[in-house]
Amino acid sequence: MSSSPQSSMSPLIATPAFLTTLTALFPANSTLPNPALWVAGIVFAAHSLPSEVAEVYTHAVNSTTCAEEKKNTTRVFREALFKTGNLYGAPRMINSLLEVRKTMDVVGVPDEAGYRDHDMPVEKLNEAGVKMFNHTYGEGAADTRELLRGVHPDFDYFMMSLIYGPINAFLGVIDAAQTSIAMIAALIAIEAPLQVGWHEAGAIRNGASKEDVEAVKQIAEKCLMRIKEAKGEKMKS
Incomplete structure (x- = not known):
């Protein structure tokens, strides 16, 4: 019998309360836009949880106040998943972005031409x-x-x-610092500490602060821990 990839993960783990907690972890005084939600999206995508990714995207779009903000949030969210798919696997990226694309129709965000x-x-x-x-x-x-x-x-x-x-x-949607942050999130999700270290230094070279990087690591680790708890697994030390 076939089952959805998230059948063993019900109920929803990307709850609004959890996502709000993640958003609060990023420094309010950072020069970067808060990446917490698309960082979470990357971690859920890396663990083949496309429905959770769609929930995160919905929360992100519903946190905006106008049509242009919804479009920009959508661009950034999709780009972050797209840029990291080569790290956690193209099929998982595709499945997650397909769910995001379906959700775009629901929340009223039109698709765009290539960048x-x-x-x-x-x-x-x-x-x-x-x-x-x-x-x-x-x-x-x-x-x-x-x-x-x-x-x-x-x-x-x-x-x-x-x-x-x-x-x-290509830095037309997310900049170099955000690109490095996205890499860190994906590498934490797949538990690749050596490469996480490489991209921590790279993120700082590309314009993120040490506080930004530490916050992103904490956000990604909390998502990973929540996924593992839902699956009954333990974090690697």
Whole structure:
């Protein structure tokens, strides 16, 4: 017998009260817009909980006061999930964004045309990817790229031309600091502490404060803990 991926997770875990608690964890004096809800969306998406993602998105949209704010909230929410799908898995990203797309019709937010230049030559994508990667990794960029080449001979090229170039380096919806924050959320969700450390430093290089980063980690960890509690699992130490 088939069952929904969330059949064992009922009742809802992304409750309004829980989401309000998450929102309060991000520093009110930060220069960044509060990312708590899309951070939560990333964690739920990473754990194949698309209905929970839709609940988070609905809460985010319902927290706005006008049509333009709803559109912007939707852009940012979708972009955050899109930018991190290569970390937690494209099928999970697709399933979550499909639920968000359905919910957009319910809450009255129209779809939009693509944001990126779909005709950009691969050389330009590679150039943009290298620039973004170098800025994110700073003095460690060369060593990290060498590590990527050691993983697989094509992996460095793949990361620069197919991930960092067309996906991460596009800053028209969320900026570099927000992009790094999104990466941290996804990496916490899949429990990859080594890479979390890399992107903590990258987030600060890209404009986030240490307080911003610590708050995002706390938000993502609380979401992960809530998911594990609902599944009867334990957090990794």
